[in-house]
Amino acid sequence: MENLSRRKALSLGVALGLVGVAGPVPAWASTGPANGAAAGTGPEWIWDDAADPLMASMIDGGHVPAINTAWASWVDNNDPLPSGLPTEFTAYLRQVNRMPSWADPAKLARAADFNRRKDTYLFMLYGLGSGIMSTVIPREAKSVYWSAGGADMQDRAAKTFTFGYDLSQRGAFEPTGQFVVTANKTRVVHAAVRHLLPQSPHWKAVADETIPISAADILVTFHSLGTFVHRKLLDWRIPYPAADQEAFLHSWQVAVHLLGVPYEHIPRTWAEAEAQSARVLTPILTPSTEGIALAEELLGLTAQIDLGVTRGFLNEFVRYVLSDEVGDWLGLRRDYAAAALVRTVWPAFILFREGLSPVMPGTFYMFDQFIRAVAMLFLNKGSSGTTTPITIPTGNRPG
Ligand code: HEM
Structure with a gap:
């Protein structure tokens, strides 16, 4: 725990509705079948084996401007992969641009309907809750601030909203939706950031890690978004039946997986997500x-x-x-x-x-x-x- 005493973290957890007693178990233990308790095997040691080496070579080879131009017209999930991309990049997209086999279309359809029914609360909570919470998640704040996008927050906020917007659309995961493409683009951006930020003297001077955006960091951010919103909807006593809760979780499970987090590290239930959030999000919140x-x-x-x-x-x-x-x-x-x-x-x-x-x-x-x-x-x-x-x-x- 960084700057907070355990008591303070607990009281903050109560205030945020992200409570849970962080016992002496390692932060990532007992979440999902892979517990990652041993050093070197948990999600804090996982980045993105598929996208990271590729993006390092795309950046070093000067291919990024061409990719950005070529993929501007790649929007809908069923759009063909754009032409004009480097061969390895196309091969990578062909491999990852698909729904996981465990995705449940019925749950995703229900999640889309739920998102539409509750959109105003979701926008409020994502925008003013999660958005501002991201500024007190030190690793996220430091990487966002020192990456290229940090210099233009209006533009960055707009792009980040795209993720939430596309996720919230009816049919987001269906062929005519846009979320699978948005998630894949985001995964590639994160891979680029993993190559670029370690070259920033400013980021290196403040970072407590050598490579940013591990799977663990992505799970932390998921908790600041999905798990936080889930808890607030319950606390605010907004009608939120069990089937909606399950569907909402499922849409986030698929989203997090499309961002490259291995299935075995994704919480299976909201109870598991809340317990993990209490261990890995609440105690690290601190200003920078x-x-x-x-x-x-x-x-x-x-x-x-x-x-x-x-x-x-x-x-x-x-x-x-x-x-x-x-x-x-x-x-x-x-x-x-x-x-x-x-x-x-x-x-x-x-x-x-x-x-x-x-x-x-x-x-x-x-x-x-x-x-x-x-x-x-x-x-x-x-x-x-x-x-x-x-x-x-x-x-x-x-x-
Ligand atoms: C970029 C979403 C986790 C740091 C992006 C973008 C989206 C996004 C949509 C592209 C828009 C843009 O360029 O600004 C998400 C979601 C996450 C997540 C949904 C987890 C559920 C993280 C984490 C970190 C992070 C854990 C760091 C600790 C960044 C940075 C950029 C970025 C530095 C690049 C900004 C730039 O263009 O310079 N993210 N992100 N993200 N994300 Fe994430």
Whole structure:
């Protein structure tokens, strides 16, 4: 555990709803059939054997600009692989651009329907919860900040939204959907980052690892997204039947697998995911110079767009979903009137919105506008044009 005492980590876990008692077991033990307890065999020792050497040679050979141009028109899952790619790159895509045999189409269809039914909450939670949480996951914050994309957070946030947007679409995994392509592009970008960041003197000066984005790191990020959202939906008492829960988990299992994480390391149940999250995510959350800068950029970015609320309200909403501790780390200025409003009216608003209470909160309109604006932010950024705008970087952030 880095900068937090165990007690502090537990209280933060309670605040985030990511509780679990981290006993003396190794962090990755007992999750999935492969426990990886022995040093050198767990997911923190797994990167991407298929994509990493390929991307190292694509970058060193100067092929990336041509790949970026060629794959711009590769969007739908059933699009043919684009022409104009280096032969080895095409061979790689042919090998990985497919659904795993264990993917369950019925569950994925249900997940898509669930995503559509609950999209506003999902956008709020991914955007203002997971998005800001990523800035207090030190490895993620440092790699995002020092990679090329860190220099333009608006663009990066837009590309990242594409992932969530494509995942949330009806038919995302079907031939006419786009998610399999988006996930494959992301996997390749991560492989490029593994080759590039170790060449950044800035990243090397702050990193506690020699190669970024291990399978363990990807699982940590999955918990900040899927597991976090799952827990919040339950905590907020949003109707969320067991079949939806299972379907939502399954869509994330497939997504994480498409990002290159071996099946045996992917949690099988939400209980397993929550237990793993309590061991590997909650205790590592801590501020960093890079994370504080990224959070300010992200929140400044959303404040530029009229969300119908003040920056103080936005800060308090983030504090509400992520805890005051995280809000203090990030220096989010307090607005006690907004805090009181969020904490009292938001739960009532959800009950009303879900048809569970006939009492309409007086500030219903404001909350409604707020979630619509966040959803639009997500949708506009996520669907700008018809192509998936993910591009492979060729360098790092200069400084
Ligand atoms: C790029 C999603 C895990 C660091 C991307 C992109 C997406 C994405 C969609 C492409 C968009 C862009 O270029 O910005 C995800 C998802 C993850 C995950 C869904 C796990 C479930 C991680 C982890 C790290 C990381 C664990 C680091 C610890 C980065 C970096 C880039 C990137 C540095 C490149 C940004 C650039 O272009 O410079 N990720 N990611 N990601 N990701 Fe991830």
